[in-house]
Amino acid sequence: MTRLITKLGLAAGLALVTATGGVAQELPKNLRVVIGSTSTGGDTYQAASFVADAMSKHFGINAKVDAVGPTEAFKAIARDTRGTTIMIHHDQSYLGHLYGVKGYEDIFATYKIGPTLTVNPGNAYLVPKKSPYNSMSDILEAAAKGTRIRVAIQPGGVSEIGFSALKNAAKIKSPGSEANIVPVNTGSQADKDQLLFDGQADVINGSVQSNEQYTRLPEDDQKAMRFIWLTAAHETLEQVNEKGLGETSREALMEYATPKASVTLDGKTDFTFDKDFFILYNKEIDPAIIAAVDAGLKEIYAEGAIGTSMKDAFFVPHFLPSTEAAAYLEKKRDDYKKVIEAIRQ
Amino acid sequence: MDFLSMITPLFLVLIFSGTVIGIIFGAVPGMTATMAVAVCLPLTYSLGLENGLALLLGLYVGGISGGLVPAILLNIPGTPSSIATTFDGYPMTQRGEGESALKIAIFASLFGGLFSLIVLYLFAPALADFAIQFSYVEKFLIIFLALTVMAALSSSMLIGIFSGVLGILVSLIGAYDVSVGGNGEYRLMFGFMEPYLSGGFSLLPVLIGVFGLSSILIEAAGGVPENEGAAKIALGHGKKFRLSIFRGEWSNLFRSASIGTFIGLLPGVGGSAASIMSYSQAKTFSKTPKEFGKGHPTGIVASEASNNGLTGGALVPLLSLGIPGDSTTAILIGAFTLQGIQVGPLFISGNLEIWNSMIVAMLFANIFMFAIMYFAIRHIAKIVTVPKYILLPIILMMCVVGSYTINYGIMFDVWTLLIFGLFGYLAYLIGLEIAPFIIGFILGPSAEIYFVKSLESFGTVSIFFTKSWIAGVLWLLIAASIGLSIWMSMAAGRHNDET
Missing domain, CATH: 3.40.190.10 (Periplasmic binding protein-like II)
Known part of the structure; x- marks a missing residue:
């Protein structure tokens, strides 16, 4: 009898742990997507709308895009550790820091880098x-x-x-x-x-x-x-x-892009810049949420509909899960840092 | 006439609903036409472009128009572009002519809206070409012209100028924003204020604070009577509304609607400048300039014809250049972007069906706005009969909620409301003028940007006088406005000496 009670107790404990894990992996029912632009006519709002719309359908949640601008968007994710607010922004988020613009911190140290989403090649x-x-x-x-x-x-x-x-x-x-x-x-x-x-x-x-x-x-x-x-x-x-x-x-x-229009980076290769859009999270966010978003977006991009919509609107779909995205963006940051430092000397 | 086929019941219902919701957004202090359009923008996904635009344009026209209600009845501009409506609207309400003031404002709004719609339909591409003749220099001079009204709005010219300059100074607190070409440096603040004031004080909480909250404090300081009858402002004690009020107003209507339409053409100048400038010009050309600010219908006509004139004007650069003319059309452009429609210099010729549907939607939105507001006035105007010990706490709550929501939930905006409410109360006690202060606050940042960028581009101060014939005309209007202020100040001085 004691054994049975112990087994039941262990089973209940295990169920509780599993259940807790399960809840953590679920996204909040209401997801606020803040963007680093105050414009609803720009590419950031458009890119965020594609993703928020797809996430709403895929996860069965209510994702709403708020065009609050960079300062308020960074503040919003900085105060939300629960994952109910995420930010979608582009390369400006680290370029602002490289150029020393006030209000821009080192995103790689201050926030958690999420997946890349799309590129505006325009x-x-x-x-x-x-x-x-x-x-x-x-x-x-x-x-x-x-x-x-x-x-x-x-x-x-x-x-x-x-x-x-x-x-x-x-x-x-x-x-x-x-x-x-x-x-x-x-x-x-x-x-x-x-x-x-x-x-x-x-x-x-x-x-x-x-x-x-x-x-x-x-x-x-x-x-x-x-x-x-x-x-x-x-x-x-x-x-x-x-x-x-x-x-x-x-x-x-x-005709207007490399290699036909050449602006050299180092005398051998041409400089290029693709405007990447990606997600930023609070540094302390539950890793299970990051994993859930990565997995969900992987499925969304694999289905192909989002890619078609993006291409129709002159975007190029570019999904990289969080870890790969962080490495990719850090390399990009380092490359542009060299360009900026070269002309400061 | 293919576009007539798109006038479906759904199309009309969406315009009507948009107009009603827009009026509500415009009438609640802290909520604006821009906010209404932003909230409903994602609906364009499911509605399609024509129907989506029908809803958004209804919201736009309704939102701009709704601001006149609290401006006239409560002395709180519902939107920044209805600030000049308070100058004469509220004094009329205090005289018991609130209903009449509302009707004047609604007629003027309809005229302004329809005038700008006709201009938009007939001359959009040509006007866009004219608008690009306005560089930083001409835009600075327009702002300067609007600023000259500061002196004329006050009982004392010096106090008016001082209050206005103080408003400009306060508006410059925070970063010289890189997004407008600034250097990102903080001004007029200490380091510990950075988390709150990096973007400066938000306009709407300041506006609601100095107009709304300060009025509540002043009323409270004077004692709010509990006797219901004593608290009522009698309706209908003053002059009744008659269409004959407009008999001498045609030139004012055309001039103000033209100014509103014209200011709408110029990206970055804004609706507040339009109504202030129209008010200033109405005063300059009036035979009775001293009546302004005391409940003169001409002042209401000028302000409202102008801010509704803006609606068509602001769509000209949007649809002919792909550049939004004001903050609301900046949101509206999102509807096109989300549907993958390019707006630019070839938009109208390439999208005639959408263009025509927008014109029809704007026409119906103006008609619906007039019908809804005109027939609801009798009921809306009764708000002033609510005892103040009930009304004032409700207004206070609306002010706080509006301030908190305006930037999607920033608590500092509520503190801003309280700070500027107290400032407004203290200003009343020491004799500072609130209207010039708020005009300075609204126009200060644009004046700074256009002044600095003019100098950066052209490198000499003389460019303000030599840039173009447009600059010459603007200097003449500035001289006339300043001359009127000095004349009025001297006349008031003589009058005081005689008595």
């Missing part, structure tokens, strides 16, 4: 349609000859990394010429476009999504622009929907 640089510069080589040569090239960017992140790479390439090609490539610090895409319309910038940072229609305007239109550089890697662009975006096909877009 980060672009544009010139007016009447610009004398027809390629990145033209720009680097002009800088080498002493011409001042004004590049409109939003400082401290994704918009600036291409600019830093351009300065680095100028320094490698003709040391000292990097001083002729100067930033025009501004804010939104509208501000950057306006600087081009006003003739106050020679080159602007933009995106395929925001600026493609402007490239179709006739040359005598004050608003007409053309792409001069897409920072995405060749392999990434190869995965883009064949029809491209708007009336610009993938093939046409590849």
Whole structure:
């Protein structure tokens, strides 16, 4: 009898432990997905919506995207150890720290890196349609000859990394010429476009999504622009929907990316930048939740529907589970750190 | 006329529902049209683009319009763009003409909304080309013009300017944000404040604090009578509403709706600047400028025609350039993005069906807004008959909840409300002017950005005078506005000497 009671007790204990483990592996019924952007019209909201929608259906939960911006998003995940709030952001989250922007900490030390989700291959640089510069080589040569090239960017992140790479390439090609490539610090895409319309910038940072229609305007239109550089890697662009975006096909877009448009990283290879979107968690989050999200997303991506939706919207699906994602993003961070430090010297 | 086929019962129901919900969001202090559109944005996934836009545009028009209700009845602007409506709306309510003030505001709102819709439909691409002629320099001058109203709004010009400059100073607390091209450095604060004030004080809690909470404190300090009858503001004791009020207002209506539409065209200037500027211009061109601020219907007409004029104007850069004209259309662009539709200079020509459905949705939204508000006024206006010992705690609770939710649950926003409520009360005691303070607070950050960026781009102060003919016209309007303030101040001084 004592044995029976002991066995029953052990079984009950085991059941309790298993049950507790089971609860921990389940995601909260209501999941708040905060994003590092206040815009609902931008790529971060779009990427987060794809993932939140798919997670809602797959896990049977209610996932809601809140466009709160980077400062509030970091604060929100920092105070939530239960996993009811997760953050979706992109490379800005570590680039901001590399550029020393206040409010950006080292994400690899402060938060838990979650899986990567998708890539926006649309980060672009544009010139007016009447610009004398027809390629990145033209720009680097002009800088080498002493011409001042004004590049409109939003400082401290994704918009600036291409600019830093351009300065680095100028320094490698003709040391000292990097001083002729100067930033025009501004804010939104509208501000950057306006600087081009006003003739106050020679080159602007933009995106395929925001600026493609402007490239179709006739040359005598004050608003007409053309792409001069897409920072995405060749392999990434190869995965883009064949029809491209708007009336610009993938093939046409590849004319503006490496290897045809070259901005050297080190004299041998070209600089590339793919804008990766990924999840960030509170540092103390239950590992079971991370494992559950990894496993769920693996199944979601394997089903293929999310990949099709992403490709239709000019994204490239890019799922890496948390551990691989952390290693991948840390390497990316280290590579860009070298570029930023090279032009600071 | 293919687009007429899309006017289905569902399409109309969505516009109607959007307008009703929008009015409620606009009327509750702390909730805005932007918030209403943001909350309902994910619904566009399931509704499809045309139906989704019908709902969102209803929310937009309703949200902008709903702000006039608390502005007139409670002296609390429901949305930042209805701030100028309080200047004359609330004094009319205090005279027992709240219902009349609401009707004036609703007619003006309808006119502004329809005017801007016609402009949007007929001239969108051409106006977008005109809008891009406005660089940082011209945008700074527009903000400067709106700021000149500070002096004219006060009983004393010097106190008005001081209060306004104080508002600008407070608005600059926090980081010079990198997202607008700043250097990210913190100003006017200590290091320990970083976790709370890195982004500065949020606008809506400040607005609700200085208008709403301070009014409650002032009322409470004066003693709130328990006798129900004594607490009522008699309805209908003042002048009744008649359409003849608008007889001399046509030029004001057209000018204000044009200003609202025009300001909407310019990304980053905002609805508050539109209503303040229209109010200022109405005062400049009025034969009775001294009546402004004391319950003058012209002031309400100017503010409301202008902020509803903004709705069509702000859609021009969105649909012709892919650039949102104000904070609400910045959310609206998400509906297109989520459906994979590109908005840019070729949007209208490539998406005629969507374009036409938006125009129809806006038209119905304005009509529904007018019908709902006009016929509900009699009931809405009764809010002022609720005894204050019941009404004030309810308003206080709404202020706190609104402040907490405006940025998705930030407790510091509630502290901001309390801090600025106390500030508003102290300002009342020592004679500072609240309206110029809040105008300075709203317009300060834009003024800073456009001023600094103008200098960074052009490298000389003289550019503000030489950039373009538009700058010249704006300087003339600035001179007229300042001249009027000085004249009024001198006239008031003479009047005081005589008495």
